[in-house]
Amino acid sequence: MPVSLFDWFADRRKGQFVGKVSQETDESDGLWGKCPECGQVVYRKDLQANASVCSNCGHHNRINSDERISLIADQNTFEATDTQLTPTDPLGFKDRRAYADRLRESQANTGLKDGVITGICRVESMPLALAVMDFRFMGGSMGSVVGEKITRLVEKATSDRLPLLIVCASGGARMQEGMLSLMQMAKISGALERHREAELLYMPLLTHPTTGGVTASFAMLGDLILAEPKALIGFAGRRVIEQTLREKLPDNFQTAEYLQEHGFVDTIVPRTRLRKTLATLLRLHGVKTVK
Numbered sequence: 001m002p003v004s005l006f007d008w009f010a011d012r013r014k015g016q017f018v019g020k021v022s023q024e025t026d027e028s029d030g031l032w033g034k035c036p037e038c039g040q041v042v043y044r045k046d047l048q049a050n051a052s053v054c055s056n057c058g059h060h061n062r063i064n065s066d067e068r069i070s071l072i073a074d075q076n077t078f079e080a081t082d083t084q085l086t087p088t089d090p091l092g093f094k095d096r097r098a099y100a101d102r103l104r105e106s107q108a109n110t111g112l113k114d115g116v117i118t119g120i121c122r123v124e125s126m127p128l129a130l131a132v133m134d135f136r137f138m139g140g141s142m143g144s145v146v147g148e149k150i151t152r153l154v155e156k157a158t159s160d161r162l163p164l165l166i167v168c169a170s171g172g173a174r175m176q177e178g179m180l181s182l183m184q185m186a187k188i189s190g191a192l193e194r195h196r197e198a199e200l201l202y203m204p205l206l207t208h209p210t211t212g213g214v215t216a217s218f219a220m221l222g223d224l225i226l227a228e229p230k231a232l233i234g235f236a237g238r239r240v241i242e243q244t245l246r247e248k249l250p251d252n253f254q255t256a257e258y259l260q261e262h263g264f265v266d267t268i269v270p271r272t273r274l275r276k277t278l279a280t281l282l283r284l285h286g287v288k289t290v291k
Helices: 003-012 016-026 044-049 065-072 099-110 144-159 179-197 238-245 256-261 271-284
Strands: 032-034 041-043 116-123 126-133 164-170 202-210
Touching: 032 044, 041 044, 065 116, 065 126, 065 164, 065 271, 116 144, 116 271, 126 144, 126 271, 144 164, 144 179, 179 202, 202 271
Parallel strands: 126 164, 164 202
Antiparallel strands: 032 041, 116 126
């Protein structure tokens, strides 16, 4: 979903998906919060200690890229790459607001330069190339910098013969960069093909939400496709698909569980078991520990 459309809907608080996003955001302050799924009142420190997963119903609250990295990587092993890359406004784009203003605001609010962090880490002492998208930065949309950083990481993983994990959380291609954002789909996919030809492991982890051009490219190209429980995963929105097919779709047709049932997702991994699961998969694929 283009980021400007997401903003439009979020401003008006319409729809089930947008309602959950705003509820999680509104309750981000204070010692106590309420689970947006079951309504249970939770002590925030207990929630954070449980990887931001509700202990009552298992709802996975959204977490930022730093929190995600701390859950995956061994302590003090993550080394960020290409931290100097910063987005520009090549088209001088303006919708309701200038793209340059949106970038400055997102950078100030998140402390990030763009919507992905890339680097090399270890998982139970095994090396892993890791990219983590952050939905806070313009809906995790994929612009030129996001595409370039992921491509460079894939190429480094290929040259250094490392397994690769990309944590996807995105509304799709960043429409403010037009064709330049769409080109990132092919660029990343080409790099992943060379990684595959080198017989190296690539795993995407699909989190809530993974949509648009990200789903249409690297999110679905993994050797093993992982997903978080109840994550929204799809390309176009429900209304567009139903109007195109002219039929009613199941209520859960864009959930991780539905996609697993129909063969698009290999396994659903609760966040609290993610590191152990990754370590098991790395060992099964012959990844050795390093000192």
